[in-house]
Amino acid sequence: SQELEQSPQSLIVQEGKNLTINCTSSKTLYGLYWYKQKYGEGLIFLMMLQKGGEEKSHEKITAKLDEKKQQSSLHITASQPSHAGIYLCGADPYGSARQLTFGSGTQLTVLP
């Protein structure tokens, strides 16, 4: 089965700083999803990557998928307290988007 490892497990940064969260897969990623979760709330879809070398951005968040499609990174530029939460990567193991295997998450705290 496909396993996803996220690093770091937790991250505390000062407001305005840049940060990167990584997601590494034990197998080739056919699709990689990034979600954000706040305590007591559901998962909010951020981005989905499918092609090797693909990069997508939304506001101050950029996600990349490496050429080998086994590692993805999520980069936040000039972090804000609103970026705080748990970031989860989810892998599409069969290329069909029928179900996702998730990493354990990265807890992000942004200090004002």
Next chain:
Amino acid sequence: DAGVIQSPRHEVTEMGQEVTLRCKPISGHDYLFWYRQTMMRGLELLIYFNNNVPIDDSGMPEDRFSAKMPNASFSTLKIQPSEPRDSAVYFCASSWNRMTGNTIYFGEGSWLTVV
């Protein structure tokens, strides 16, 4: 647009009682997923449906768990009898069938505590 709607948001029940969680997927979506989230095991897929038909229930932990989807706009996850180890957040999610670029949308979850 309404997202995936789950109810109840929070439930506290006694061990041995039956628990029913409900989900209304996004209109037009033909895939529905039930996930469970715990501190120990993270987010796990329990079962998913396509066009109201269960496709893969290999993640359902025990016979105490059952899920149904009687129509395209409603699904239930039932636990009978409930046990303390069932305490978790249960998420429902939905998506629609496209060749590529499917996005899976999650509800806000049902927080279950079994005492």
